[in-house]
């Protein structure tokens with residue numbers, strides 16, 4: 001009998017308290033290889049705090065966090081960080097590096113290339129393959145400042161994958177992207193997950209429309225507490241998402257993708273609304289004249 005695989009990420013009954021304020025309360029989460037988690041919740045729910053625990057950036061105040069079987073607090077955080085790909089949309093690169101060279105900085109986890117460290121031909125090939133998977137194969141020689149925000153996002157995902165992490169963390173990767181750029185990003189993530197079946201990912205967002213179809217699991221966070229977590233179809237329900245965002249919404253799923261819209265009477269067009277208003281006014285008048 002083979003031993004069960006060690007989870008890629010395990011949070012057990014975790015609290016995070018900062019300046020006396022609880023940011024996370026009694027949160028537990030287990031992520032296995034090949035799983036793709038969505039972390040959803042309104043502003044201030046604690047999503048980024050949870051992601052910084054997963055990325056070994058902070059310690060929990062209470063409870064245990066294990067990344068790839070290693071417990072935070074027992075091993076060097078820097079060593080753990082090197083095992084996790086963390087995509088920071090605010091990547092502070094200013095110089096006009098070529099796209100391939102930006103991806104290669106993922107090997108040293110530096111912003112700029114490290115002097116006298118020359119990537120091997122294999123590493124360069126790998127950078128090109130990752131960029132191709134992410135739909136950036138035609139831009140290998142392009143300069144960083146010439147890229148759109150959506151293209152930069154995809155380059156940063158390739159960069160985070162260079163050290164072969166088993167866990168990839170994505171904090172609101174679709175924020176600020178236009179419709180086409182968002183769709184390209186989500187398609188790239190689906191392709192990436194297909195081509196790297198052992199990779200696990202955790203993606204933070206406020207919007208169900210920003211979830212790739214390949215999402216397998218979800219956690220709903222509200223005011224630092226987990227409302228629901230598990231297989232995505234069980235968690236992203238109309239009732240649970242309405243409760244999570246404290247607003248009545250209807251959830252639908254088409255071709256694998258989710259949409260949320262507020263519950264309200266059907267909109268019948270501006271002309272109709274004017275006619276209705278006219279009729280109502282006439283009704284009101286005739287009522288009041290009675």
Ligand SMILES: Nc1ncnc2c1ncn2[C@@H]1O[C@H](COP(=O)(O)OP(=O)(O)OP(=O)(O)O)[C@@H](O)[C@H]1O
Pocket residue numbers: 018019021023041042043044045046047048049050206
């Ligand atoms: N160091 C800190 N000290 C006190 N409060 C903090 C600290 N860091 C974050 N917070 C608060 O903790 C709460 C959770 O923050 P967090 O960034 O994890 O939420 P989030 O779900 O990612 O929010 P958003 O969707 O707005 O990015 C927020 O109310 C935030 O103001």
